[in-house]
Amino acid sequence: MxxxxxxxxxxxxxxxxxxxxxxxxxxxxxxxxxxxxxxxxxxxxxxxxxxxxxxxxxxxxxxxxxxxxxxxxxxKSLTALAPETAEVMIDGGWKDQPVASVLLGSRIRVRTGSRVPLDASVESGRAALDQAPITGESLPVDKQVGDPLYAGSIVTDGVVEATVTAVAGESTLARIAAAIQxxxxxxxxxxxxxxxxxxxxxxxxxxxxxxxxxxxxxxxxxxxxxxxxxxxxxxxxxxxxxxxxxxxxxxxSGLAAAAKHGILIKGGAYLESGRLLKVVALDKTGTLTQGKPVLTDNEPFGDLPIEMALQIAASLDEHSTHPVAKALVSGWKLQQPDAATLPVEDFGVLNGRGVKGNIDGQSWHLGNHRLVEELGVCSPALEARLSLLENAGKTVIVLCAASGPVAIFAVADTVRPESFAAVTALKALNVVPVMLTGDNPATAKSIAAQLGIQDARGNLMPEDKQTAVAELKRRFGSVGMVGDGVNDAPALAQADIGFAMGAAGTATALETADVAIMDDDPRKIADFISLSxxxxxxxxxxxxxxxxxxxxxxxxxxxxxxxxxxxxxxxxxxxxxxxxxxxxxxxx
Incomplete structure (x- = not known):
């Protein structure tokens, strides 16, 4: 007793x-x-x-x-990753300073084996970083000038100097911690x-x-x-x-397992309701595609060698700031890394059509289908070639000499390598994938055909996407919407669960989405549904x-x-x- x-x-x-x-x-x-x-x-x-x-x-x-x-x-172990001190440039020398006292715009240095103390943008140097705690990416990511660094990631190789873009309490890591709490x-x-x-x-x-x-x-x-x-x-x-x-x-346990793999779920309600999703509507640009146009085709249309035609086109487009022009110049640099652009005289921008200029005393025009028609040099043979590329969802550029067209180039937003697997995984879970995009229907159908998506809708404004999500809810039931958290906000709000891709880089996405995918891997949508x-x-x-x-x-x-x-x-x-x-x- x-x-x-x-x-x-x-x-x-x-x-x-x-x-x-x-x-x-x-x-x-x-x-x-x-x-x-x-x-x-x-x-x-x-x-x-x-x-x-x-x-x-x-x-x-x-x-x-x-x-x-x-x-x-x-x-907690995922969010308590940033070091307590940072190596900061002060009065011309490097000194250790508590992270909490480092100001916005300060210059920091991160070396091999160290953790990044604060969100920053690379100013000099190159390095490979392990971003797994933030984005869930399994392989190191190469960083160079202009690339973002996330607090808590580890430099596995290299040294970089960077400018602080967010103070300690406002870093991506801090926002993740707040969202999880x-x-x-x-x-x-x-x-x-x-x-x-x-x-x-x-x-x-x-x-x-x-x-x-x-x-x-x-x-x-x-x-x-x-x-x-x-x-x-x-x-x-x-x-x-x-x-x-x-x-x-x-x-x-479910919230922790998701966070480990770069999926930030904003509450148990969404973790539970993910299993009910019948349809997932996916924005095309930046979700299923890279979101950056690249040069995909360069074909001769005459006797001028295509290498020379591409150099002339790049010389003209180097003076333009248009995304399509930048894609052509980048493509030329990849194909001819040792070549230099040619001097251009009398350069002019033809709004909505292309550019023009003189090279070695010869007049050149570089632009879209409309420009070719305005110049009066369109022919049935050229029309056939252009239609073939345009029907494949590509933006076509034609280089014209005074005598007529000499080369055809095409630029397109390429499909992410993970997108096909992502769509296949959704189908395996009996979830219907639907593509919603502001791009033209031809481009939408072309990308959808590559990925095996049956329902692809183009020319949609943000409010049109919202209407489409409402219609899908009436037809199927529970609907998820995947977007960038900004221009897709109405559709994300309309959906039962809103997913934001690449949320590590945007505060808006972390705040507005119900589920934030920290990197750009669309396969994690299916991973979330499986976890649910x-x-x-x-x-x-x-x-x-x-x-x-x-x-x-x-x-x-x-x-x-x-x-x-x-x-x-x-x-x-x-x-x-x-x-x-x-x-x-x-x-x-």
């Missing part, structure tokens, strides 16, 4: 204290049930059982708390249901235990003491510990385990075959089962 009393005093006081607080506040919770069971066992002289109830309950509570903390720490504070639908269920379940159990204690001796054989003991067994067995802990441990389905499966398993074990032992208790020892082990066992089952998501 002395050992039992010591056990109750050492392990049971916190539980009894919380039980007393529950009684004072008229709250019938887990601690009230356990306190009632312990006090009842002491009253009828079952000291060893009372000691075991409170001791094992304390152990189960500690394991549950540690497990939940482990899941939360898995997230907000997500953890939100209750998932299943968690709200379980909490609501426990509100009514616990008082019902207390009433049932009272009925068993009061009516058992009257309606059935046995003494008052025997039935009071069975009522106490019923209280312990019916304690909803496992049920209450089953949801938060699973949801937090696994999470839902684990939640169902946990709730089934918690309730199933309770039902079996409740039946044993009501039939008089259960003991307090069995009740405690059943309650503790169920709690540990659901905890460890929920933590499985962290290993994905």
């Amino acid at each position: 002395v050992l039992a009393a010591l056990s109750i005093l050492s392990a049971g006081l916190p539980t009894l204290k919380k039980g007393w607080i529950a009684i004072k506040n008229f709250t019938l919770n887990i601690y009230f049930l356990m306190s009632l069971a312990v006090i009842g066992a002491l009253v009828i002289g079952k000291w060893p059982e009372a000691a075991m109830v409170v001791f094992l309950f304390a152990i189960a509570e500690a394991i549950e708390a540690l497990s939940l903390e482990r899941a939360r720490n898995a997230i 907000d997500a953890q504070s939100q209750r998932a639908p299943t968690q709200r249901f379980v909490d609501q269920f426990a509100r009514y379940y616990t008082p019902a159990v207390v009433v049932l235990a009272l009925l068993v204690a009061a009516l058992g001796p009257v309606l059935f054989a046995g003494t008052w003491g025997d039935w009071l003991y069975q009522a106490l067994v019923l209280l312990v067995i019916a304690c909803p510990c496992a049920l209450v802990v089953s949801t938060p441990i699973t949801v937090v 389905r696994r999470c839902a499966s684990v939640l169902k398993q946990n709730i089934g385990l918690a309730l199933g074990i309770k039902v079996v032992f409740l039946a044993l208790a009501l039939s008089g075959h259960a003991t307090l020892w069995m009740a405690v082990f059943a309650d503790m066992g169920a709690s540990l089962l659901v905890v460890f089952n929920g933590l499985r998501l962290l290993r994905r």
